[in-house]
Amino acid sequence: MARDIQITIDCADPASLGAFWAEALDYQVQDPPPGFDSWKQALVAMNIPEERHNDANAVVDPAGTGPRVFFQKVPEGKQAKNRVHLDVRAAPGLAGDDRMAALETEADRLIKLGATRIERHEPAPPLAAGHIIMADPEGNEFCLD
Structure with missing residues (x-):
């Protein structure tokens, strides 16, 4: 059986970069957890400080067949050519x-x-x-x- 994979991208602005890749791939931003109408509502309920609300983002294939793409905020900028792209x-x-x-x-x-x-x-x-x-x-x- 093939393993499910996730592609993770380090970045400065997960929300913005996630929005770009959602459009580029015909994906959508991952829905918030069940019981929440928005990610903001979920993050507030989880007591995540507002300054950390853009620490991560994920986009998913609406058909459920492609890999999830996860964007995580990192402090350092891009240093060199990507080894994986x-x-x-x-x-x-x-x-x-x-x-x-x-x-x-x-x-x-x-x-x-x-x-x-x-x-x-x-x-x-x-x-x-x-x-x-x-x-x-x-x-x-x-x-x-």
């Missing part, structure tokens, strides 16, 4: 110009949400289909694949 599959099954056009369309959408375009890699068959390297609003690299 997300590939956003924006053009599965497409090749050549059609693939790159679909990747460009997705890159434009994500830039409007706060992403930054880093570099485009052209297709180089048979092994490289082409991709675009992007960074999320906090500088974490990811690929449009």
Whole structure:
């Protein structure tokens, strides 16, 4: 049986970065615990000080099939290139110009949400289909694949 996984991202602003990735992945912010109408209501009930309300955030696949993405506040900023990164599959099954056009369309959408375009890699068959390297609003690299 395959294990359930969670992807954890260290960041400065979990709420903001979670909102970006929810849009990028067609995910949603995880619902508050049962019995609460909002996360604010739950955090107040748990006696979490207001200055800690943005210490963590999570987004989930509404269909329940993709991994949970968890954002945790850390004091230090990003230091170097990510050793692990997300590939956003924006053009599965497409090749050549059609693939790159679909990747460009997705890159434009994500830039409007706060992403930054880093570099485009052209297709180089048979092994490289082409991709675009992007960074999320906090500088974490990811690929449009």
